[in-house]
Amino acid sequence: MSTETVSVVICVYTEDRWGDILAAVASVQAQSFPAHETLLVVDHNPTLLARLRERYEADGTVTVLPNAGPRGLSAGRNTGIDRSTGSVIAFLDDDAVAEPDWLRHFVAAYQDHRVMAVGGRTMPAWASGRRPAWFPPEFEWVVGCTYRGLPPGRVRVRNVLGGNASFRRAAFEAAGGFATGIGRDGDKRPLGCEETELCIRLQRARPDALLLIDDRAVIHHRVPPARERFGYFRTRCYAEGLSKALVTRSVGAEAGLETERRYTTRVLPSGVLRGVRDALRGRPDGLARAGAIVAGVATAAAGYAVGTVRSHRGGGRFVIAAAEPAGPDGRTRGAAV
Structure with a gap:
């Protein structure tokens, strides 16, 4: 029987x-493995805060609280970390549903004391019922989902993906919280990579740490019609490039781009060849997918170049929330550095 308790944080x-x-x-x-508690962190929306508090007023397992930091996903997650009491903190996107054994698979991995983070597999729930014909599966990270190229099974990774992830509380005590100024801020430009930066920082603070993905820990993430369009695809790729520039400024290019090198030199070329081969076999959608891969790489590279220039000029600053040792109530204390 596991001794771990899991707090689930959902930022809304x-x-x-x-x-x-x-x-x-x-x-x-x-x-199937009950959560110790569920925390709904509301990002500077008093109307939604009041409505959710009314909805869950009588539910002793759901806590609704406001984001205590600046607007954005990273600060919301840090608020959840600070207010949670479980030995493991899991994060679920507000537009996703977890399969019943999601937490059970997370907890099983933590029986190894070296494991500091465990992520899962995120499946897209397309509004149209299926992936658009032109959309390459190698780019499903664009819509927050697991993409072709990630290894199957329970495997060691550089970083977990934030919308379907869990961390041991000790991870935040060692490395601090999520950096604000990298990730999403409501409906503004869809930046990301805050979990990448945190995971690299964690591995530097705890060289013995194991970070895993278990593809049996499954959630289903809703993809609205607007995100099925090429315009969003292009915007998200550009924003990813900007975000990667911020990450490499923090942790260096070697660590910040280690996984991306394999992705761009092996996974994406295979995707292009697969698309061209399909086109030659009379399936024109293959050529569209190959073209989307090329466009995605070029757009992300442009974003990275712009982000790098801005960083060198002193732009793109962000703040890391540092977690102090847990207090008597088991909670970590957040502090800005």
């Missing part, structure tokens, strides 16, 4: 996702 920001939020919470409440 808009009433437009009301149904998604309720579904996410319900999926946590239906876990």
Whole structure:
């Protein structure tokens, strides 16, 4: 029997996702390994905060609280970390639902004391019912999902993906929290990579740490119609380049781009060849996928170049939330550095 207790943090920001939020919470409440607590962190939206508090007022396992830091996903997650009491903190996107054994697979990995983080597999729930014909599976990270090229099974990785991830509390005590100024801020430009920066920082603070992905820990992430369009694809790729520039400024290019080198030199060329081969076999969608891969790489490279120039000029600053040792109540204390 596991001695771990899991706090689940769901960061929310808009009433437009009301149904998604309720579904996410319900999926946590239906876990085969029960969550110790569920925390809904509301990002500077008093109306949504009041509505959720009314909805879960009588539920002793759901806590609704405001983001105590600046607007954005990273500060929301840090608020959840600070207020949680479990030995493991899991994060679930507000527009995703977890399969019943999601937490059970996470907890099983933590029986090894060296494991500091465990991520899972995120499956897209396309609004149209299927992936657009032109959309390459190698780029499903664009919509926050597991992409072709990640190894199967329970494997060691450089970083977990933030919308379906868990961390041992000791990880935050060793490395601090999520850096603000990297990740998403509501509906603004879809930046990311805050979990990448944190995981690299964690491995530097704890060289013995193991970070894993277990593809049996599955969630289903809703992809709305707007994110099925090429315009969003291009915007997200550009934002990824900007984000990677911020990460490499923090941790260096060798660590910040280690996984990306394999992805761009092996996974993506294979995707292009697969698309061209399909086109030659009379399936024109293959050529569209190959073209999207080339466009995605070029757009991300442009974003990285722009982000690098801005960093050298002193732009793109971000703040890392440092976690002090846990207090008597088991909670970590957040501090800005």
